[in-house]
Amino acid sequence: MQEIVGESLARRLLEWGVDTIFGLPGDGINGLMEGFRRQREKLRFVLVHHEEAAAFMATGYAKATGRLGVCAATSGPGAIHLLNGLYDAKLDRVPVLAITGMQETSVLGSYYQQEVQTPLLYQDVAAYNLMVTNPQQMPGVVDIAIRNALAKRTVAHLTFPNDVQVAAVSEDPYRHVSPGKPPMSSPVLSQPPVPASQAELARAAEVLNAGKKVAMLVGVGARGARDEVLAVADALASPIVKTLPGKLVVPDDHPLTTGGLGLLGTKPSEELMEECDTLLMVGTSFPYGKYLPSPGQAKVVQIDLDASLIGMRLPVEAAVAADARLALQQLLPMLQTRTDRSFLSKYQAERDAWRSAMVALQDPSRDPIAPQYLISCVDEAATSDAILTCDSGTIATWAARHWTIRGGREFYLSGNLATMAPGLPYAIAMQHAYPGRQVIAFVGDGGFAMLMAEFLTAVRHELPVKVIINNNNAYGEILWEQIILGYPEYAVRHRQPEADFAAWARACGGYGAKVTDPKALPGAIREALAHPGPALVDCDVNPNEPPMPGKVRYEQAKHFTEAFLRGQPHKVATVTSVARDKINEMRS
Template identity: 40%
Template structure:
């Protein structure tokens, strides 16, 4: 912003900033926030000066009294074109994102009408509950095998409120017809060549679209998806229960999932813990969850969890954090929790630390994507007693290095009368496998080992265990 002097100029600057912000409203269906402390600099002495409304004159800038969100629905002709594409589909797949968070009922109604399955982008994890047999869960590198299969076998794609960027996990171009719904016009057709692009609010647009859709009678497509899901959840359980040194990180999330309170709010940091958050936690209707899904910034989980608790002080909040992100800033943010937690109606606030002594996500990316061995100088991090730090500042600390005690550790944490840091000593050599392993992935992993990976033995054992779980006889024909 240009520099302006005087109280009247400062008022114009602030008003202009908020007006500029409001132009971006389609992104989140609300104006983007402006930080008065940084984007608009207001000197202390200027704040104390007397302000008078400017006189009526040419070029005078006045401030508004507020902003009203419009109701945006596509034109009737565009809805008819979208319905024609969707009605023609025999194997319809939905992909929902954060733009559909307020459209759960509408998404379910559309999916039921079309006999469709639905995958969820990472920021859309709570759009649909995971107890619906046609919901395939996450998609992408952190996604599920059913989502991968559904996208490869569908003949029609309906994308709702998502800018999911990994096109290699969407249908191949030409294999599926496409319809997209998004409030932000610049997101339409960005990831896949859609036949019909609808600018509109997700809930309102789906409500207008529903009467135009024909009820699908054939159930084979949904039966296939349900079968994939059953096999996938069984595989996840087997992977989570595999022995590790000392604790399998997947089991941390697996043991939490059935114990999640119905009104829980979950946050996750970036790193390998985000894989287990994305895959192993089954969302129930009414839960909330988020992470840094746009930038994948480390250090977001605890600040997000603090914000969630202030916004919803009666709801339990759980943050999943890797030890790398914990050391960056999350550990210091626990001091904020210690300062304010007694003001909360419900004291249940848990920070679960995956302590594996490694910047684990990047370690595995180096191995599998680049074919480079683990570089200890950049990847190893100090071993810190996080649970003891929690106790030192007045919170409760719980430590677990025995997989058979994980369930009890979660129950103690959820029953605590004060916020908890649950520190789990996890195995860094359990790989966060993608839903579909390519020949290139396997070749790069082998190349990393040949180059002399310092954790060669553990990495081989961990990877082989996880891969074999998917190809043992009981999983053939899934």
């Protein structure tokens, strides 16, 4: 059988170590699907229900494994649907290859059905972006696309017209001279980690050794450098503050960390940023400047593999462009070990008080169920190497503060894009990548409803993901954002009847439990996590529970008051919830 372009693509993906493609077929990629079919023993195609989910799955797969994620969609609408998940990959800097279809070359420009110029559509999201118009471009352009995705940790895109997909790979319709094909031996998947220069390290050590109140801010770029981060922090007597995507870098219960930073962070982390005189940033370009030291307050050392990200938020005294783990290994012997640990001790005490307050909010007696209690039940019952995926919204607040990183646990969400709905697709992809681990999607009712059909995907592919729905029957984060702006809530709560997603789970052939009684919650969570297949717990939580910032600023309090004066429709229930939280905190 003559090899077609679709099969050449499949073979080349296999040579790059790709074993899975997430996607949804259509007549715009039938030739590619035939190529995938011919390699089906080695290349698995995971069929989804919505292309957006396919892109999220490819992104989640890349985040969890560090390998290339691949998604495929048909021409026109299918290619458009991929975009939200692809922007998630781009903004969180993970390598994803998107493969789409295109109408036959003979009809391009004739307003043909579903004719969308995807190279133009993708020009912002994809670092490498090409329509393949000649079989002779194979497999070279596949190599270039993948190299761009891996080297730049971003999105690459290839689109194939229908006639090119099924053309013989040896065909040259234009009789052009080929520029030459790369060797067919397996390419190198990644480059060795980049060490730091001695000059950069010497300057960094000089700044850090001179500091009196040193703080560390670590992001997901420091993943894999846990031991090195802890060793440097111990030498500098520095508290470790974590970004939300960087939550997995060091354990939450480690004595050196004060937790997260920002709207979803902790009060100790925010206050120590206001006091520190030296800041070591590792693997992060934290975007929320108002939570960082004020300009001129602290001298900054920044370590990042991507030099273009250094100095984006604050003036930098010492820049180290290198792999985080290697740079910290090289830096450690150059640091003077601190004997004065008073700055660290101060914020360790504040952290202990903060944690006690958070535990107090996990109140099992509250009815409606407190969302903090829901995530605490998950935290208690989950395995020590569980992976938790999360959507954007109030659920991110609860997960940030009440999901404990310990042992081999991990945590993933849409970081910079902060889009709704990736939680379930992430979980499906990560369960596929790590079949022996417990993978839990902690999602809101809003995000789950957007791509809930993918629970059926998990059932059909026998992927035992666990889905925990924090159901407040509202777009909770948007509700509180309206109030913080000083406006009463509007159009953010769903009308009755409230959805029963557990019934959907059972209809799909999975485990489903609906929980409204706090006494039934721990048992339902344990039973779902013990279930051998896909399982879902739909838990009704208090819709008026506010995701309060770690430290309430004057402007926030002022706008909150203004919203009530203007006629906040659920002010009694909201005030009751806030008061209950404060009482519990004072009792802790």
